[in-house]
Amino acid sequence: MKIAFLLHNRYGIGGAITSTLNLAAALSDEHQVEIVSTRRDRDVPALPVDPRVSVVDLTDLREHSHLYDGDDPLAAKPAKVFPKEDSFRGKEFSRLTEVRLARYLAETDAHAVIATNPGIAICLARMGGNYIKGVQEHRFLADHSAALRKLLPEAYKKLDVVIPVSREEAENEQKALAHTGVRVRSIPNCVPVPPIAPSDSTSKIVISAGRLVPFKQYHHLIEAFAKVVAQRPDWQLRIYGGGPERAKLTTRIADLGLGNNVLLMGSSNQMEVEWPKGSIAASSSNSEALPMNIIEAMYAGLPVVSTDCDYGPREIITEGVDGHLVPVGDTDALAAQILGLIQDDERRAHMGRAAQDSARRYLPQEVAAQYHGLLNQLVADRGLPTTADWWVTPHGDIVVRLAITAGMPPVRLLCLNREAPEGAQAVRFEFQEGPSQDLTAVIPQAGCPLAEGHWDVYAESVDGQARRRLKSGVRDERGMLYAAGPRHEGPVLQSRIPFTADDGSFSIRTWVRPVHVESDSIEIADGHITVGASLWGAAMFQTPVVVAKSRQDPQKNFEVQAAQLGPDRLSFSVPCWGLAQQRTTAHDVWDLWVRLSPEVPLVRVGRFMGDFHDKKTVLQYPITVIPDTPRGRTRVRPFYTVNSELSLNAVDMES
The missing domain is CATH 2.60.40 (Immunoglobulin-like)
Known part of the structure; x- marks a missing residue:
């Protein structure tokens, strides 16, 4: 099988790039693999590519190159298909890029094409051919902008599979995308065993690695390490990575007098050489999908002290076995766990060996086998x-x-x-x-x-x-x-x-x-909303009461007496003026329930019978305008929710 991975820029450094290159190499044992990069902006990639893996660069932006595409008129025009809502990558995605991508997707002989970020996945969904189409999710849906999240279900339903790297995130995406029919399958990133010996746990160095960006919260790690230094000034923290927070972090290090204890080491594309220099790894992020730096540190024999952020660290670290998890933002707890490992040489070494064993779950051949099984399953789906x-x-x-x-x-x-x-x-x-x-x-x-x-x-x-x-x-x-x-x-x-x-x-x-109130008639006249309904599964031993529950403020709940029209028939009437007087926000909603007696649970009023499910769209009722309320002119009307249950709303009207 030929498998193509679509990367934004294979020449950079990052978890998605590293894991994709690792996976491509592992899959090459049994498959033909191709890496497609939407851009080339340097002569030599920061990370090596397995020689068995073919490479396609869609655009060349090196000004000294004879293949330079920057002069092409389309390079200056904005993309039409790539979503502008993906603002980070959208700045680097031109009309030329997507024209080249469309040509590749139309002409490729790949059996499966997998995007590695949502923006490219949207292009794949809209322009892809009759092959297996998928996307890896290296971040959380919640981390994307609201505008981008809104686009994803419509695009993802045209794909065969969505592959989050975190199990917990896969559960979230399964719920969010359930209506699309797309498969959601969690497969982690893969990390190869480093070529050099692991740490011997004797150095006095704590290591952290990642981009210097706000969600990594390195200022918390630095503040925690100040508490470590107060007791063990002979230890050092090294932070590897570059990014926009460097100046702020440099200032914070100076303010705390940690210039000799905390070093900002800059970016490195050879972290496998750096990790074994340490004895402990640390992470202070407020969110992580499946952080490769933690896995790399564990391979190197370092126990990891990490914040228990959503969701990756808790999927990798076993508390007290190969590391420790602490609450997000708790610098005291972070410092205490680092100090605990510093003070106990034997425990530190033992947990480091356990970390090596734990990391083997992410061996490339293990992860490649999961992809192999998934792709075979997707081929079978098509039959x-x-x-x-x-x-x-x-x-x-x-x-x-x-x-x-x-x-x-x-x-x-x-x-x-x-x-x-x-x-x-x-x-x-x-x-x-x-x-x-x-x-x-x-x-x-x-x-x-x-x-x-x-x-x-x-x-x-x-x-x-x-x-x-x-x-x-x-x-x-x-x-x-x-x-x-x-x-x-x-x-x-x-x-x-x-x-x-x-x-x-x-x-x-x-x-x-088990008990139901089926509303079957609604009349609006003389400023009142009158509902007729049938009672199923219970007897009316006393006159029922309708309870209107406010979604905005329980203090605004109210009740109206229902009329018993027969052994299983009732009706009730709600005055629109009274409803409008109860308002607290620009759009208030009350859900309608029936209380048959104080001893039994409330019963939700709904309309569930018939030959159409979308009562909300089909059954529209006229509004009643109340001109004089504490919030000004108000419109009141009944409506059915998306679950076909009956509710009332009162909404501000423009003057």
Whole structure:
């Protein structure tokens, strides 16, 4: 298999570059690997490339080079596809760069192309061909700008896989991207065993390495080391790396009188030579995906004292075995743990040996094997069907049909609840072969096999090794028009509405409630909002009360008496003027609940029956304008939430 990695600039220094080059070398044992750099800005790369790995530079920005691209008119024009929201890399990504990238993506013979940052991944999603497409996530989604985060789901759903280097971040991204159908698989960075002997733990040096940028919080490490020096002035801290914080850190070192104890060593592309000079490693960051510097230090036999930031350090360090974790920003704890290792030579050496053993999890051959398995799985995914026909019977069963195609492996139907961690709520249904070269599976109404939630539908190989999100083909939804009312066995409400998402994907929205208040009419007249509803699964032994819960301020909750219209019918009316007087913000929302008696839990009011799931968009109600409130003119209206539950809002109007 030929695998291509898209790097922003292979000539620089950084964790993403280092780990990609390490991985490329390891994969070259079994695959053809290519590194594609969007730019070349120096003659010799800071980090070597394995000779088995081919290299493509899309643009050459060396002014002395006969290949210099800086004079090309497109080099001065801004990119059109690369997102301006990726402001850091966007400054270096021209229209020429993306034209060259588009040409490469159209002409490459690679079987898999993997981007190494979100901006390039968006280009890959929009311009890539019919090969496996993926992105490595070396940072957290939360670290990207809000504008960039907003673009990622739409782009990532066109990829086959997203690969965070942190397990905890993979769980976050699985939730954030669940609706896209893209696979999310955590695979760590890889770090080779250094070529020289590890530390003997006898030097009096603490080492830290990384860019001198705010999130590394080196000022905290320096302040902690001042407390170390107060007791052990014979020890030294060396910080390797360059960056915009250098001047501030230099000043802080001078202010604390640490000029002989804390050294800013500058950048190094040979940290494997520097780590063994130390006896302890330290990290003070407030966030780290999977910090390679910690793994490198452990390979060199250094126990690591690190802040317990999200998420990487706690995935690498085993507390008390190969290092220590301290609260972020706690300089006293950081100093105490460093001092503890300084004062105990035997424990320091023992933990250093344990650190070497722990680091072996990140050997290139171990990580390459995970990529090999993932790529094989993605190839298998592509052998599965992409489209399913479906219909709903008058009894509420959902019938799914697949066409049998040549070479298709044995499959089953997989439903995944996108609100749950991957695999936590997976329900499978077997296909039966029909008379017309097709397979059918039934998701039965009886027995409530799908819990409440948003379910995405997949074809899955019977061995569980491959899956593919299904899109809707021919569908017949009429059976939902005959949906039954309250059920007499199991949960009283079991509503399931299959639908086709905007991108064509097949999904099912389900609601399952032991007691339910189904709103079926809303009238707005004479300044009042009047709701009619049916009660399912409980009796009204006394007149029910409607509780309006404010999302902004619990002190603004209020209650209204409901009217009992029959054994299972009720109605209630909310005065718009009174609602407007309760306001505290520019946009106040109250969620509606029913209290049947003081002894039983409140029941949320909702509208879950019918043949369409998006009540919020379809069921729009007129506004009532209240001209005189403490906040001025106010509009009031009822609405259904994205979960089809009934709420009220009161919103500022422009004068």
